[in-house]
Amino acid sequence: MRRWGPWTAIALIVVFGGFLAGRIGFGETVPASPLIGTAAPGLALPLLESEGEVRLTDFPGDIVVANFWASWCTPCREEHPAFVAAADLYAGKGVRFVAINHEDPGTRKFDFLDTYGRSDHQFVVEDPGSRAGIEFGVFGLPETFFIDGNGVIVGRVAGAIDFTTLIDFISQIQAGEDPGTIDGTVYQGP
Secondary structure, eight states, X not given: OOOOOHXXXXXXXXXXXXXXXXXXXXXXXXXXXXTTTSBOOOOEEEBSSSSOEEETTSOTTSEEEEEEEOTTOHHHXXXXXXXXXXXXXXXXXXXXXEEEEOSOOSSHHHHHHHHHOOOTTEEEEEOGGGHHHHHHTOOSBSXXXXXXXXXXXXXXXXXXXXHHHHHHHHHHHXXXXXXXXXXXXOXXXX
């Protein structure tokens, strides 16, 4: 009977560890969204800092940019000022921005907005029970979905998005094109 040497055991541990790391989020590929080309969910989402609610389907004819974020998400901090600037840039021009606070209990979300900004032209809503995240199949944060004027999801960015890419996606939709998807790195929890 052959005995396993220490180097064989170490090699097996390394291979098995690499397999597990790939399965629990280290270097894992973000799955494609099956929602591209489908109607946006019409969930009512409560406004974060005032009374009322918003549905992503409340804006017929307008492009809707729906961004899922949380205060504990480092890439969300990097991208949030781009959304604030874009919301101000497109004010009154047929593009609506909805910032969806996802899986972020407590008050840190308000500190996030105090630090990284707000726009009077951006709806900031909560996602109670992660209903919107489930409907959109959110894999991690940040994730941004682009909805055309007909209410159809035409684009998605998984991971942080910069101002230039944000504007480019909107321009493509305005030109009647589908911008498709960009799959980047998403953060899956605090």
